[in-house]
Amino acid sequence: MQALTQHTGGMALVWLITVGLIGYALWRFSEAAFGVASEGARLGRDCESFARELIYLFLAITAVRWPQA
Secondary structure, three states, rough: HHHHOOOHHHHHHHHHHHHHHHHHHHHHHHHHOOOEEEOOOOHHHHHHHHHHHHHHHHHHHHHHHHHOO
């Protein structure tokens, strides 16, 4: 990310990536909360979606905090 922020438009790209990661994390959270539409409610799939949501949320938080570090 440091290399991205040094180029023209790099900060805008980092923010765009951040927004995308937050959106993806929210999508995974909705899958964990309401189940996958085609699969029905299965505990394993819900836990997997929740774990992925946490990973993408962590990446989004890291991207938000990066310019401040």
